[in-house]
Amino acid sequence: MAMSRNVSEAVRQRNLGTLLRLVHVGGPASRSTLARRMGLNRSTIMALTGELTSAGLISEDRPHVSGRAGRPSIVVRPSCDRVYVLAFDVAVDRLVAARVGLGGIVLDRRVAVRRRAGADLDDVVSVLASFGRSLHAAAPADAVCAGVGASYCGMVRPDDGMVHFAPDMGWVDQAFGTSLSDALGLGLPVVVGNEAHLGARAEHLRGAGVGFKNLVYLHGDVGVGGGIIVDGRLLDGEAGYGCELGHIVLNPVGGRACNCGSHGCLEAEVGERALLDLAGRPSSLYGRSAVRSVVDAAASGEDAACRALREVGDWLGIGVANLINLFNPGVVIFGGMLRDVYPSCAEQVQARIANNVLAVSREVRLCVSALGDDACLVGASELAFAGLIANPLPR
Amino acid sequence: MAMSRNVSEAVRQRNLGTLLRLVHVGGPASRSTLARRMGLNRSTIMALTGELTSAGLISEDRPHVSGRAGRPSIVVRPSCDRVYVLAFDVAVDRLVAARVGLGGIVLDRRVAVRRRAGADLDDVVSVLASFGRSLHAAAPADAVCAGVGASYCGMVRPDDGMVHFAPDMGWVDQAFGTSLSDALGLGLPVVVGNEAHLGARAEHLRGAGVGFKNLVYLHGDVGVGGGIIVDGRLLDGEAGYGCELGHIVLNPVGGRACNCGSHGCLEAEVGERALLDLAGRPSSLYGRSAVRSVVDAAASGEDAACRALREVGDWLGIGVANLINLFNPGVVIFGGMLRDVYPSCAEQVQARIANNVLAVSREVRLCVSALGDDACLVGASELAFAGLIANPLPR
Known part of the structure; x- marks a missing residue:
């Protein structure tokens, strides 16, 4: 008997959390939609929304206009302002x-x-x-x-x-x-x-990764970091330090020196410094605006900038191809300063994927972060x- | 009411599966151990073992000898022979x-x-x-x-x-x-x-990966394949084709040609053919025995064999270091023909890890498959x- 009560209580707690998450992530939803998505009947949903409403976490109201026959289903909204x-x-x-x-x-x-x-x-x-x-x-x-x-x-x-x-x-x-x-x-x-x-979790929940269970997010800042979602969850590894895709070595023979002490890391070959150096920019220049100016210069046809982006794109392509072979993701998302860089070297990246990725894993979307700087x-x-x-x- | 019954039935089914899995994977266990591990009381465990015994899936008996005071707990065994x-x-x-x-x-x-x-x-x-x-x-x-x-x-x-x-x-x-x-x-x-x-699942359940939630298994045959366990589950990716670690490119500039059509893949640099070619063996030689003969020749001091193993070990180290940076695994396991190769080039592999892996992820065990050819x-x-x-x- 005690067990049954504990089980019911655990189920109730889980259902409350699932319902709140559905409207938190998916936005306002009708009670009938929630019932269908959770596989519960409407009276159970009403009990759950009643509790969450009393606690001030959601509000419920009837839509004012309905073009369809019958009573419109009550809409459940997260209490964004409270x-x-x-x-x-x-x-x-x-x-x-x-x-x-x-x-x-x-x-x-x-x-x-x-x-x-x-x-x-x-x-x-x-x-x-x-x-x-x-x-x-x-x-x-x-x-x-x-x-x-x-x-x-x-x-x-x-x-x-x-x-x-x-x-x-x-x-x-x-x-x-x-x-x-x-x-x-x-x-x-x-x-x-x-x-x-x-960034990876945000894109998975609310950005370019919605609907995929497996994604790779590359974040360019001064360095290059990564977040990888495997079967819906962030890969963290045995101690929480997985996803260090900036330090996979792609160019061990004669690669550029990396901040980590190694050579030829992805970060060393496609990071801000690599792009600026390859474009012949002085070492006093740095930051997102400097990266953007190279991208703009390439768009205007400047040779050095075009060459720099082609070379960075080739290394980025090798790195992304390796990640696709390992993770078979549905989408690869470029964030941070790579949002500016990727569109200007997409051709190189795609060529490497065509060359290095096994055919079965080539069905993958490549895009920039949908949430941008946020x-x-x-x-x-x-x-x-x-x-x-x-x-x-x-x- | 219908919901409660469904919930209890689902819980019962899950408990039956959990109990059977515990003795299937962990071997014979006392009822009291099972009760503790499943967080259930002894009468619930007895009901579950009763059902599984009737179905012939397990047997229960009292151990003959007990050095301790009190009645020994009944031992539950999987029905290996039935x-x-x-x-x-x-x-x-x-x-x-x-x-x-x-x-x-x-x-x-x-x-x-x-x-x-x-x-x-x-x-x-x-x-x-x-x-x-x-x-x-x-x-x-x-x-x-x-x-x-x-x-x-x-x-x-x-x-x-x-x-x-x-x-x-x-x-x-x-x-x-x-x-x-x-x-x-x-x-x-x-x-x-x-x-x-x-191989990765087997090592995780019953071999060198027991007790770890994250592991990388490299399997050398003619090619090099991989199985990667992330948070206890096999990484499969969006379409089931993840873990292709044999085709991550490590040596894009001047690397060896790979069966996949690309160049400088891990498989091309550390596979059977690479080792035999580097050791100067004729192309008519192949297979596990040929690999073993190179390993044996190196142990006897043959220069060409030693050089070949050092070079293969260096590339294997670069590949493994990349995988550790990405997955932060608790253990990396070498299987198939890499069981023969790894021990002879462990020094090179470890040197690359020391050089290329971020300090926080270096706490990782490296070993050969415990289940061997099985x-x-x-x-x-x-x-x-x-x-x-x-x-x-x-x-």
């Missing part, structure tokens, strides 16, 4: 903070553009905490903050948000998550994830929402 | 068939060594079917065949066991699974899997048992 999270994105060249409502809507944001040098933990935390408090203060009085998440441009220890290694920031073993949590003073932990991992931020918000979605009404 | 599967392994140089008992014990086997040329579908199916019928006839009269599985050295379409592409056998789009099923005449379908995928066969038997384990007592 339930939100704070999401942060620490990139090499900017800090972003946002208030994101249930349903994944960015409601408010703050941005600080940064110079690259001298970005120490205290500075970063201080700017973000001030943004976070300001966003919190600007929220409606009856709104509830359900969690805090952050995206970070480096290796993050999954357990505690410790930044393990971030060569582009000069951080080693910094307690970023706990420091930001303390500075925010909201009494909430800050869940931290690697930017490319979060991919990692949206991923951070999903990290923040995860606790609520997993257990919407804890007993 | 419930079996037929498992087949089609490799380039041999055909193997076995009767494998519940619990994963190879009870009986037949082997045919083959020349490489002229291995067409009818020949292979005819030999295997004759082995299978003979194994079936030799089984005890009261034993039940629960399924049939086969491992194949090529790309297999997951849905129907169609061999899609097997360059080393010269097969393209051959209906291997259905042909073998028809020829066996047991009225059972034959589930077919790729050899390296099955890895793929055992994997095929697990494929055959999967239906029974998923649903031991269908209603």
